[in-house]
Amino acid sequence: MAGIFFLSNPNGIEGTLTPLPELSLACRNDILHSKRKMPMATASQSLETLREAAADCRACPLWKNATQTVFGEGPPHAPLMLVGEQPGDKEDIAGKPFVGPAGLMLDRALDEAGIDRKKAYITNAVKHFKFLARGKFRLHQKPTTPEIKACRPWYERELAAIKPDLVVAMGATAAQSVFGKITPINKNRGRLIDLDDGTKALVTVHPSYLLRLPDEDAKAREYERFVDDLKIAAALLRKSTRAA
Numbered sequence: 001m002a003g004i005f006f007l008s009n010p011n012g013i014e015g016t017l018t019p020l021p022e023l024s025l026a027c028r029n030d031i032l033h034s035k036r037k038m039p040m041a042t043a044s045q046s047l048e049t050l051r052e053a054a055a056d057c058r059a060c061p062l063w064k065n066a067t068q069t070v071f072g073e074g075p076p077h078a079p080l081m082l083v084g085e086q087p088g089d090k091e092d093i094a095g096k097p098f099v100g101p102a103g104l105m106l107d108r109a110l111d112e113a114g115i116d117r118k119k120a121y122i123t124n125a126v127k128h129f130k131f132l133a134r135g136k137f138r139l140h141q142k143p144t145t146p147e148i149k150a151c152r153p154w155y156e157r158e159l160a161a162i163k164p165d166l167v168v169a170m171g172a173t174a175a176q177s178v179f180g181k182i183t184p185i186n187k188n189r190g191r192l193i194d195l196d197d198g199t200k201a202l203v204t205v206h207p208s209y210l211l212r213l214p215d216e217d218a219k220a221r222e223y224e225r226f227v228d229d230l231k232i233a234a235a236l237l238r239k240s241t242r243a244a
């Protein structure tokens with residue numbers, strides 16, 4: 001069975017800052033085509049249109065080795081949008097976000113914080129699995145800044161379709177996509193931050209970070225901090241008119 005190995009810390013930023021590559025013509029056409037269809041569409045239809053367009057995205061090289069685009073999923077009017085880094089080995093095969101070990105960790109933490117995962121929209125900053133093939137294993141690799149930027153239009157369109165009350169960025173890659181710039185986790189976690197459009201955002205760690213901590217005490221401590229961050233989200237959602 002294939003395993004997941006993390007070669008880098010999702011709280012760190014890797015890669016060099018190089019000029020942002022343009023979206024491929026095919027991908028831009030897909031997005032433009034999607035936008036033309038959007039004004040009269042419901043949020044649900046908009047997401048479906050986006051999902052179909054993203055399936056053929058070639059805006060960065062990550063599609064070449066991955067099995068499929070792993071688009072976000074969840075209710076089209078979700079008050080909460082959770083953003084991770086990228087699909088992992090299991091997500092790449094299943095075509096669904098957060099169904100592997102990190103997803104199980106996230107489910108447990110959401111439950112403890114009082115958040116129903118089924119009522120949240122869950123997606124990733126980068127929608128193709130980036131890995132290094134090593135025998136029967138596929139080793140997770142952190143996306144570079146150009147790859148994060150190339151994929152950001154999909155996150156922006158998901159955000160525009162859902163219009164959540166709160167976006168939770170889990171890990172450095174998600175934070176970079178949500179805020180449009182490198183955003184250190186530890187300096188920004190634990191408080192609500194206003195995005196330019198007025199949507200609230202919250203920064204926390206990626207659950208895979210917790211899985212990789214070798215020390216059990218540190219793992220327990222960091223897990224509690226993660227749950228505490230999600231409780232901030234839960235408190236805001238209790239005030240949301242859309243929260244069920």
Ligand code: SF4
Pocket residue numbers: 054057058059060061062063069126127128150151152154
């Ligand atoms: S990772 Fe994102 S930008 Fe790159 S090909 Fe996949 S969907 Fe397109």
